[in-house]
Amino acid sequence: xxxxxxxxxxxxxxxxxxxxxxxxxxxxxxxxxxxxxxxxxxxxxxxxxxxxxxxxxxxxxxxxxxxxxxxxxxxxxxxxxxxxxxxxxxxxxxxxxxxxxxxxxxxxxxxxxxxxxxxxxxxxxxxxxxxxxxxxxxxxxxxxxxxxxxxxxxxxxxxxxxxxxxxxxxxxxxxxxxxxxxxxxxxxxxxxxxxxxxxxxxxxxxxxxxxxxxxxxxxxxxxxxxxxxxxxxxxxxxxxxxxxxxxxxxxxxxxxxxxxxxxxxxxxxxxxxxxxxx
Numbered sequence: 272x273x274x275x276x277x278x279x280x281x282x283x284x285x286x287x288x289x290x291x292x293x294x295x296x297x298x299x300x301x302x303x304x305x306x307x308x309x310x311x312x313x314x315x316x317x318x319x320x321x322x323x324x325x326x327x328x329x330x331x332x333x334x335x336x337x338x339x340x341x342x343x344x345x346x347x348x349x350x351x352x353x354x355x356x357x358x359x360x361x362x363x364x365x366x367x368x369x370x371x372x373x374x375x376x377x378x379x380x381x382x383x384x385x386x387x388x389x390x391x392x393x394x395x396x397x398x399x400x401x402x403x404x405x406x407x408x409x410x411x412x413x414x415x416x417x418x419x420x421x422x423x424x425x426x427x428x429x430x431x432x433x434x435x436x437x438x439x440x441x442x443x444x445x446x447x448x449x450x451x452x453x454x455x456x457x458x459x460x461x462x463x464x465x466x467x468x469x470x471x472x473x474x475x476x477x478x479x480x481x482x483x484x485x486x487x488x489x490x491x492x493x494x495x496x497x498x499x500x501x502x503x504x505x506x507x508x509x510x511x512x513x514x515x516x517x518x519x520x521x522x523x524x525x526x527x528x529x530x531x532x533x534x535x536x537x538x539x540x541x542x543x544x545x546x547x548x549x
Contacts, residue, residue: 352412356403
């Protein structure tokens with residue numbers, strides 16, 4: 272259990288995979304992964320920003336509202352997950368492919384992102400591209416809500432006490448670090464379940480060979496592997512989600528700041544007095 276929690280098994284697997292498939296095999300699925308992040312976070316953060324600017328994440332006094340942030344963050348994550356689901360499906364298939372000597376689980380025979388999408392469409396129809404989406408939606412909803420809520424609360428707290436008043440970038444950096452830890456704790460069980468749902472083989476009617484759905488997967492894992500089974504690869508997951516959260520929110524805040532300056536400058540040129548805050 273300790274090995275899977277700390278990620279030692281993942282490191283050993285990476286070494287074996289490098290020997291069998293070559294070093295470049297560690298970057299399998301990079302193209303669909305990038306497209307997935309573009310659709311997921313583009314829609315997710317865009318939706319949250321839209322709601323935030325309209326005061327949907329605050330209460331009547333202008334303070335951060337925890338229930339509102341949870342609802343908006345979860346809905347934004349769910350919408351983003353549905354949008355990017357086909358790319359996550361292909362990413363999982365490509366990353367699970369390995370040489371016969373070290374292959375684990377069901378093996379797909381895709382040669383690339385576009386060909387994989389086309390093959391899935393031909394074999395399973397348009398709905399086949401969204402197979403596993405019901406596992407992705409709760410994962411994205413809970414992960415997005417916990418990440419955005421912890422980030423917003425921490426950033427608001429640091430801002431109220433002016434801890435980094437002269438260096439706002441440090442405020443964003445610190446808040447995103449907290450968000451990275453929190454989201455990893457909440458999202459790892461859903462990552463494990465979602466990966467199993469996406470990667471399982473299917474019968475002639477497109478039904479999963481191992482799990483009927485999200486609930487069935489959770490129950491079977493609980494009965495056979497216990498609570499630790501849901502946190503397999505926690506540390507490797509954090510090494511991905513930690514830096515990802517920091518970079519994502521730092522660039523997001525920086526771009527929103529640039530947008531605010533541009534919009535306010537345009538208002539001044541037009542002779543209006545409206546001021547937009549980031």
